[in-house]
Structure formats: C-alpha cells, structure tokens
Amino acid sequence: SYLNLHPYVHRQGGEGDMVVLYPYEYHPNTSELVRLLKKGHYNVKLTDAEWRKIYNWIDYNAPDKGYFNANVLTSFPYQGYDQIERRQQLNDKYACGAAVDWKKEIADYAAQLKNKGEIKLVMPEVVAPVKEKVRKAKGWPFAADKVKEMLAGEAETVKVVEIAPGVRMTFVRIPAGEFVMGSYEGEPDTYPTARVKIAKPFWMGELEVTNQQYNAIFPQHDSRYVDQQWKDHVVPGYPANLPEQPVIRVSYNDAMEYCRILSRQTGLNITLPTEAQWEWACRGGSEEAFWFGNLNADFGTKDNLADATTNKFAVAGVDPQPMSPKSSWYPYYTFLPKAENVDDGSLIQVGGKKYEANPFGLYCMHGNVAEWTRSDYVPYPYKEHPKAVSEYKVVRGGSYIDRPKYAASYSRKGYYPYQCIFNVGFRVIIED
DSSP states (O other), X not given: OOOOOOSEXXXXXXXXXXXXXXXXXXXXXXXXXXXXXXXXXXXXXXXXXXXXXXXXXXXXXXXSSSOOOTTOOOSTTTTTSOHHHHHHHHHHHHTTSOOOOHHHHHHHHHHHHHHTOOOEEEOOOOOOOOOOOOOOBTTBSOOTTHHHHHTTTOSOSEEEEEEETTEEEEEEEEOXXXXXXXXXXXXXXXXXXXXXXXXXXXXXXXXXOBHHHHHTTOTTOOOOEEOOBSSOOSSSSEEOOOTTSBOOSOOHHHHHHHHHHHHHHHSSOEEOOOHHHHHHHHHTTOOSSBTTBSTTSOOTTTOOOSBGGGGGGBEETTTTEEOOTTSTTHHHHOOSOOBTTOOOSOSSOOOSSOSOOOTTSOOOSSSSSEEEEEEEOOOSSOOSSOSOOOSSEEEESOOTTOOGGGSSTTOEEEEOTTOOOTTEEOOOEEEO
C-alpha cells in the first residue's frame, strides 16, 4: 500500500475504530510503515487494539487505490454489463447464494461510524529536542591510508577458506580500534551515540555469503526471484538464485546454524558480527553516513542502492520488459522511492566486485542486500553486553531497493530471528 503520510492519529469511537496517517514520505510497502511506527515516528503511540487494526488493514491490502467504482468499464468483454449486479449473480450461481449487497453494507457501516460522534484528532505528545552530546574517539576518524599502518603488525591481511571442494570464501583482516557508534542524523534508534572499542582484530568476509557458498552447506535452499511490478509473467521475476549472487530469504537462525556448521568443519570460530563490529567495519574510518561521504554523496560506483535503475522495475508485456517512460502506466509503476540523480547500473542484487571496496577491503556494506548481525535490537547507547533483551535481532545496511537514508553506516532494522526477508542476507566473520 502507498501512503501519503500526515502526523496525527485519527480516532473515532473506541480504540478499535481508527485510521493512522503519517507525514511527508512515501513508503513502498507496509513492512516499511510498520518499521517506521515501531521506531516512534513523531512520537505516535498505538494501543494493542490499534496495532491489530493496522495489521488487519494491511492484510486486506487497503487502501489500494483509495476508491472503487465497479461500473466504470467500457471495454470488451465488460461493456454493457452492470458489474455490481453481475458479480452478485455469479456469487449466487457459483458460490451457493453468497451474494451480498456490499454497497448497503458500506452505507450501514458509514452510518454506524457517524452515530459514534465527531471525529477527534489525537495529536501525539511533542518530542523533546534531542540533546546531542559530542563524543570523540582516539585516532578516529582516520583516512584510508591509515589502514596499512593499523595492520602493520599482522602476519597476513587476507585469508582464503575452502568451505567445500572448489568453494572458497575470502576474508580480510579488520584491525582493532575505537569509534563513535550511531548518529544524531539517523532515526531515533540510532542515538544517543557511544564511544565503542573494538578490542581485538577479526576477519570479515569481503563479500556477502553467496548462494553457492550457502548451498554448499544447505543445498536445498533457494533464494528464488525478485518480483516484477506487473500483472503478466512468463517467468517468476528476476533471478535471485544465481551462484554468485548474495543469498537471501535466510533467517537469523539459519545464518547462525550455517556459522556453527562451518566452524565445526573448518576448526575456525565463524559467526555473525555484532552490530558494533559491523558498523566499525562498514565505516572504514569515516565519521560520515557512508565510508565515501555524506547522505548526498554519489554512490554510483560505490554501492548498489535504490537509484535511477529502480525505475526499470516498471515493466509491461506478456514477456515483461522495462516500460517506456512515455507509457501512460509509467507514473503508476515507478512509485518506489529512489535517488533518481544516481545510476549505479544494477536493478537488483549482484555478485562479485562490481563496486569499489571500502578502506578495509569490504564490498557492498551499504547496499546490495542488508545483513544480519548477532546483536539484539535494543535501545542505544550501545553496550557490548546489554542487560536489556529483545525479541528482534539487528539487521544492518541497506539493499538495492533502499534509499541512502536507510542504508547509512548507522542505520538499524529489527526483525524476528525466524524471519526470512526478501532483501536480507548476511556476511560472516572469524574471531581469533
């Protein structure tokens, strides 16, 4: 569903009868809406009943276009038929008399709501201004040429591990150090910031775990396809299961089991990074939103995010191909938010080293697919061993379908550990 967002809760009658509208942004799917609200968007707080109403509304896919007029049909074979009457006839004939006068039901429901009294707009409490505390870390930020010096004492800086016959995984050495984790430029879950020390060096996969690497342990897994924005298909979509592409639709639990099996087979301590390890590795010494600059930096050669190529999700035809911008349908199928002034050359996730590596030698930390960490999704400031626990695990980074603001080094998402998500994969680390 596609929402124009305004900052108030619209309640009428009891808690169960409500609509929620929020401001200034468009979100391509309802999971984004839920994510936004869970993070405390404009301090809006919903009751359990209201959350259930929202989920119900999402399940019904409403509103889709926000209106419905069944009789405005003028083309063959519908022309000349009263569509409302015809649907009721067919329901009676083929669904055991199941026809209902839905127009009357809607009118009756509208009358019921009207009888509940005047609509009241309940404004959320104004959020107190965030008190930003400037924090500094020794030797940070640092330039790319500092990395060699930081790794000078290491016997090796690249490690290749054979995880199955002919299947290898390359790791790069990530030095120890300290940095300021989080940002006041991000969403509420990215602050307050904290000075965090990465006490020991570790190894990190230079790329996200690929389908080939994952299938070496779990051959039955299929990352399947990326959907096309169209109604007719002769193929399921764009392949996401090519050997070199990053594996997706893998839960946190699956990823950790993969690590356990690899550890047992290789004798190495292979696991997922904590979110502190992940952010330290992603930043590569930068205090900006990206290792290569701020939120407005051109990522075209650096990473795979939502950009001008995202418009190619708008396809048409029996064998769907990218839609012409001149098509009357084009504005309706290019709704995904994107940085249209950048072209990174990739529509969906890609394998290999198409983009530049960060100063630590890591590829696609900000985009391509988002990545599981082993940390619980708890409020900041970050603590290595927090007392708080969460039913969610932290996912870091963005993907080919995320704008820069949701793919910064400090961006956080929380998912249930059993969830298999269409744009989330993982990369592994080796701890000494």
